[in-house]
Amino acid sequence: MTTKRANNVTLLIVLVTVVAVMTAAMPDQFLRLGNLQNMMRNLPEYALLAFGIMIAMTIGGIDLSGVSVLSLSGVVAAMILSHHQEIPLPTVVTMILAILAALGTAALCGLINGLIISLASVPAIIATLGTNGLYYGLAIGITKGSHLGGFPLAYIRIANNDFLGIPIPFWVFIAVALLLGLLLDKTALGFQMKMLGASPVVARFSGTKNRAVLLKSFVIISLLAGASAVLLTSKVATMRPNYGQDYLLLAVLLSILGGTNPDGGFSSVLGVFLAILALQVLATGSTFLGFTPFFRNFLYGLLLLVVMVIHHYRDTGAWTILKESVFTRTEKSG
Amino acid sequence: MKRPKTFINRVLHRHETYLTLIIILFSVVTANVAPAFLTAGNILSLLRGGAGLGLLSLAFFVALISGGIDISFPAIAISAQYITVRTMLAIDVNSLVFAFVLASAIGIVYGLINAFLITRFKLPALIVTLGTSNLYHGGLLQFLGTESVNVGGLPTAFSDFGRMSLFQISTEQGTLGISLFFVIFVIAIVLTWFILRHTMLGRGIYAIGGDEEAARRAGFNVSRIQYFIYAYVGFLSAIMGIIHVSMIQYANPTNIVGTILLRVIAAVILGGTSISGGRGTVTGTLLGFVLIVLIDRHLIMLGVPAEWTDFFVGIVIVLGVLATHIRLRLERKRLGELVVERAH
Structure with missing residues (x-):
């Protein structure tokens, strides 16, 4: 346990060092309010995917379909939003409908993943490699690969407005991190997830309903991707199926950096949280460096x-x- | 026990039988809807166009039966192709042999790097190859550039290779013949089949897939076998890279990556290979590959719009995965094994 906590301390030191170096190197660029807000607006969309990978690794699996769940649920939301003027409902209702549709699509994708993995005993790598193609193919088929736009202004404001000077996506990110921290460390489900990851046989003989835990986990993972789709579509005000497809490597990297054991059984929400912040600072720095x-x-x-x-x-x-x-x-x- | 009954039973229990039936069914339907399907020209063009995908499927298959996985093969293929083309242009060499030697060397070295990370540090193959795939491809684009080389700039060795074929016959539609690409693919099939079925190395690959620790205790040198597997994946991918550039006469460093992964996985998984059991046959993989090539090339003939092709391939993969694993699960239950729901 001490080494695991040491990991978070290391990450904190890395974060502070990186911020200090950036500030010292580019004092008028890095510490500007606009830049900080930009970073806070950009990171939540892949941060949520990273938390998804973290959960998947905790239960001993992986979810390679997260980026495609993002694509598909983003496309579903965008389809409703781009027709908001033809829908005879108040804009707010249409928006809520679109968000619910995105989350619903995501949950359904997660349920399918979970069912394939738990009912047919397909390893998560293979199952999610397959559904990754399926969901992305569906997103491409629906949109013919082109992009959808013309969203209501109020929807675009969600990700582009600030609350107390902090961009709304960052609040969402903090809320999700807190909820996941509670889920993993304070609830029975969280404990069962870790046990399933550490040893499925032990979990089963301790009375855990492995199938139920698997299903719930994969639904949560996909819901995170769905939430990420809402933030992404709101931020860029359009949607194309290939948005977010690059995030897989980043999400896996962040999960591992945060100290998650890829073989299952251990993860630290705080660790992944710190890793996300540190890497975003590095990414911004690398953009400044060209x-x-x-x-x-x-x-x-x-x-x-x-x-x-x-x-x-x-x-x-x-x-x-x-x-x-x-x-x-x-x-x-x- | 009576022989005929067991024989029929055995045939009915084989994954390959069902695949063959599906392929025949698909072919009959397509041939009826689109008469162009059964022409010699179409079939020969399928053999030529499918060879690259076939090589990658064999590579992915070998890694998968060993219980590992390698998703860096598209990055290796394009890196081997593009580095080779650029080197040949830089030192003004126009030789196919040189191209194959250099590309294979790059492929094998990249494969060995994968194997080193996986065996030396006991890291999960999926995450390692996800990392190296970005390392290889990101490095290629960063350090060699993103400029593509088109027909005019490409060494002529590639276009000559693309035109070479066996048994050429001249018909009204032009010359027909079996492309050398397909000949190379056949050699790779025989080589892979021979290694897996008739060498100790091949038995070792299956053994690691079944149970790594058991294989180690049975005396297999697990890490040496893994070095071979990933180097072999790199080698086949590199050959595919050369075939690819010779076929399309165009070297673009952003090609291959992104488009081919889904089809390769589909072919191998449809072929009945299981990551969790050290099972799978070359025949199965080939049948899976044939089915994917047929679906990929002929959905349009059947009236499915092009943008829905990926979705259909996805559905086929998911159904294939389900079929393979449900059978495996039933078999385990019949043998009285404990089947516990898990994610890996």
Whole structure:
């Protein structure tokens, strides 16, 4: 447990260092209110996907279909919103309808994932690779690949307005993080999810209804993707099926950075929360430095691998051996 | 026990039998709706156009039976292709042999990097190859650029290779022949089948897929086998990269990635390969591949709009996954094994 908490402390140190370096390097660019607000507006859409991956890893699986659930539910919401003038309802009602439709679509996708995994014993990797193609194909089929726009202004305001100086998407992000923290650490379902991830057989023999836990988990994961779709469509005011398709790597990276065990059984909402903040600061910094998106992807890939290798050394105890050997060597030479 | 009964039973219990029936059914329907389907020209063009996908399916299949997974193969294929083309242009070499050697070397090195990360640090293959896939492709675009090389700029070795075929016959529609791409694919099939069925290495690949720890205790050198698997995936992907550029006569570093993954997964999963059991056959994979190529190329002939193709492929994958795993689950229950719901 101490190493896991140490992970969050490390992340906090990384975050503070990165912010300090950015501020020192670009004082008039980085610490500007506009820039901070921009960062807070941009990160929630992939942060919610990262929390989804975190939950999937906690129960010992993975969800590769999150980005496509985002596509599909975004398209569903956009279809309602782009026809808001033809729908004989007040705009607010249409908006609520669109949001509910997005979340409903997402929940349905999650339910399908969960059913395939629990009823047919299909490993989550394979099941979600398959449904990923299915949901994305559906989004492409509905839209013919083109984009949908013409949303009501009030809807666009959701993600582009601030409350107490902080963008609304960031409030959503904080609320989701708090709820997930409560879910994982304070509820029976959270405990069952971790147990399922640590050992499905033990969970089953301790009276956990594995199938119910799996279904609930995958519905929650997809609901997060659906919420992300609402934030994304509201922020950019249009929707295209390929929006958000790049977020898979980022979401997995953030989940791993946050200390989630990809083999299941352990995760820390606080860890993933800190990882999200740290990486967004880095991403903003890399934009200021003029990095291309390709180079950023390259760095994300590299970072993911390096972090996993470090975790390997930490978990196998090789890290301590290395530290001790360095320590004794300096002692001898001194 | 009577032999004929067991034989029929065995045939009826085989995944491959059902796949063959579905393929025949699909072909009969398509041939009736669209007479162009059964022409020699169409079939030969399917063999030529499908070879690349076939190579990738074999690669993905080998990783999957070992209980691993490699989703970096599109990135490896395009990297091997583009680096090779750019190198040949830079040093002014126009040789197909050079292209194959260089591309294979790149593919194998990239595969070995995957294997190193997976075996040395005991990391999940999916996450490793997701990471390296961005590393390879992001690195390619960042360090070699995004400029595409079109027909005029491409070494002529590629276009010559694209035109080569066996048994050429001249007809009114032009010359017909079996493309060399397909010949390479057949060689890869035989090679893969031979390795899996007739070598200790192949038995090891199945054994790791069944139970890694058991394979280790049975004396298999698990990490050496894994090095082979991922290097082999890289090798086949690199060959596919060269075939791809020779076919479309155009080297664009953003090609392959993104479009082909779904079809490859579909082909292998439809073929009945299971990640959780060390099961699957080359025949099954080939049948899955044939079905996907047929569906992909002929849905339009059947009147399905092009934008719905991905959705249909998705449905086919999900149904294929369900069929394979429900059968597996029933079998386990029959054997009295404990079946516990889990996510992995």
